[in-house]
Amino acid sequence: MAHSKQVLQRFNCPQHVQVDQAEAVGTAGSRLAGSQIEIHLSRRDKVLQAGFKAYGCPATIASADYLCELLKGANAKFDELERHAIIRALELPAARQHCAALAIEAMRNAFEALDKK
Amino acid sequence: MAELAPVYLDNAATTPVDPQVAAAMGACLTLDGNFANPASHTHHWGLAAADTVEQARSEVSQLTGAAIEEIVFTSGATEANNLALLGVAQRYETGHMISVATEHKAVLDPLVALRKQGWRIDLLPVDADGRVNLQQLEDTICDDTKLISVMHVNNEIGVVQDVAAIGALARERGVLLHVDAAQSIGKLPLDMHAQQIDLLSVCAHKFHGPKGIGALCVRRRPPLRIGALMFGGGHERGLRSGTLPTHQLVGFGEACRLARATMATDMPRIAAMRDALWSELQQLSGVLLNGSLEHRVAGNLNICVDGVEGESLVTALRQIGVSSGSACTSASLEPSHVLRALGRSAEQSQASLRISFGRFNSESDVSVAAADISQAVRRLRAMAPA
Incomplete structure (x- = not known):
């Protein structure tokens, strides 16, 4: 299946792959199911730092990368994002929209973990 | 850099078409070439096209071991597989067929259709190497088994089945053998009679011939009668109606000639x-x-x-x-x-x-x-x- 230009750009050159230890991690999916996303969050002066790790198709990796871009620098309470924001921006077709939902689920789990800190 | x-x-x-194949095909398209309907016996254009088609048939014959009169041209291996399986099934009310779990969908899907018509289908497992266990195949043959269908070379993993041994077993038990050789033609030696194959599916595009052309080779000695799937003119001895595409057949024949020369x-x-x-x-x-x-x-x-x-x-x-x-x-x-x-x-x-x-x-x-x-x-x- 062909991917949109936006998906391919983020898949080929993701900007937000997590390299360091983060304050909180939220996970969704599993390798066995074919895709897994980790969203890593940290707070610096109430400003979010976000990164990701992902195993999955190009749309999964692009969804995680775009989500981190939206989260980075936002207010620490910024957890109202919906999957439609990712679907629209990356032009995900119906068969790939679960990738955006997976990223959102990982993000919510990450905020939950962050709130407990 | x-x-x-x-x-x-x-x-x-x-595969990409070999330039020699493309040149031969190009000579069969335009007014100054061999463009005519090979079934038009009323003028020299048609007779020349018919002669060209028979030369191509001869090339396919030399690469497969099939006799000239055993070759039925089709649109490719998928159609050849359908003609073999559904054509044999037309001879009987129902029965039993054996195939393998790793077959191409062009065999598995017609078998699903036959199962819906009441045929009993057994798909044999393969070992970790991807090969069929001959003893298991022999044990699966029963009185009602009409056909065994095994691919020569698997399209995904390239594993070669011992079709000669399977042919010997099938012949001994009085069961027909169909072999899908789409991935082996032009790459491995084929001889449908030496390998005791009754029905052989081949196509051109996996060995530098054009897409859209193939053949089912149907054993003639002793004669094996199968039903047709396509009607409308009785071409190819009634087994596959439709105007023969001269340029495709010339490409197929040239690919066969090159394969014999370079294999x-x-x-x-x-x-x-x-x-x-x-x-x-x-x-x-x-x-x-x-x-x-x-x-x-x-x-x-x-x-x-x-x-x-x-x-x-x-x-x-x-x-x-x-x-x-x-x-x-x-x-x-x-x-x-x-x-x-x-x-x-x-x-x-x-x-x-x-x-x-x-x-x-x-x-x-x-x-x-x-x-x-x-x-x-x-x-x-x-x-x-x-």
């Missing part, structure tokens, strides 16, 4: 490239070969790569064109039925690559492929959760 030209390594999907030198060269790439890829950890290396067609390499997802791996390859065994088209993955039949887990099957070399690949393509695959695997593994 200038970017290297991408390398085509998906020759098991289809002995091409196949060892192609196998050496495949072996060199496999040797390079083993430097990466977590790479498994799917199917036997010993019983394998020359150009095929099929691997599972641990820790990466298949579609991402294929998308990350910048320098080579290959096939992947899985696609994330829904929330759940559907791994290749062939890899599952080998005993690979769903997780292992997620990232498989089929890399297939052909006549126009060269030794330098091996290092391009090895570097591209290694770089993609390392990048994706670094991005994956621990």
Whole structure:
């Protein structure tokens, strides 16, 4: 299946792959199911730092990368994002929209973990 | 630095037409060429086309061991497989057929249709190497078994079945044998009579001929009668109606001629490239070969790569064109039925690559492929959760 230009750009050159230890991690999916996303969050002066790790198709990796871009620098309470924001921006077709939902689920789990800190 | 030209390594999907094949085909299209309907016997254009078609039939005959009158031209191997299976089924009310779990969909899907019509279908498992167990095949044959259908070379993993041994068994038990040789024609020696094959499916585009042309070779001695699927003119002795496409047949014939001339030198060269790439890829950890290396067609390499997802791996390859065994088209993955039949887990099957070399690949393509695959695997593994 062909991917949109936006998906391919983020898949080929993701900007937000997590390299360091983060304050909180939220996970969704599993390798066995074919895709897994980790969203890593940290707070610096109430400003979010976000990164990701992902195993999955190009749309999964692009969804995680775009989500981190939206989260980075936002207010620490910024957890109202919906999957439609990712679907629209990356032009995900119906068969790939679960990738955006997976990223959102990982993000919510990450905020939950962050709130407990 | 200038970017290297991408390398085509998906020759098991289809091959580029050999320039000599294209030239022969080009001479059969226009008014100054051999364009006419081969069934038009009322003028010299038609007679010339008919003569050209029979020359092509002779080339197919020499590559397959089928007699001239045993060759029924079709649109490709899928149609040939359908004609073989559904054509045999038309002779009986119902019965039993045996095939293999790793067959191409062009065999599995007609068998599903026959099952709905009341036929009993057994699909044999394969061993970890991808080969059929002959004893198990023999044990599965019963009084009601009408046909065994086995592919010569598997399209995904390139594993070669011992069709001569299966042919001997089928003949001894009085059961018909159909062989799908789409992936072996032009690459391995074929002789349908020596191998005791009753029905042989072949096509042109897997060995540098054109797409859209193939044949079913139907044994004539003793005569084997099957039903037709296509009606409208009684061409090909009533088994496949429709105007014969002269240019396609000429391309098929020329591809057969070239294969006979080059097989002995091409196949060892192609196998050496495949072996060199496999040797390079083993430097990466977590790479498994799917199917036997010993019983394998020359150009095929099929691997599972641990820790990466298949579609991402294929998308990350910048320098080579290959096939992947899985696609994330829904929330759940559907791994290749062939890899599952080998005993690979769903997780292992997620990232498989089929890399297939052909006549126009060269030794330098091996290092391009090895570097591209290694770089993609390392990048994706670094991005994956621990």
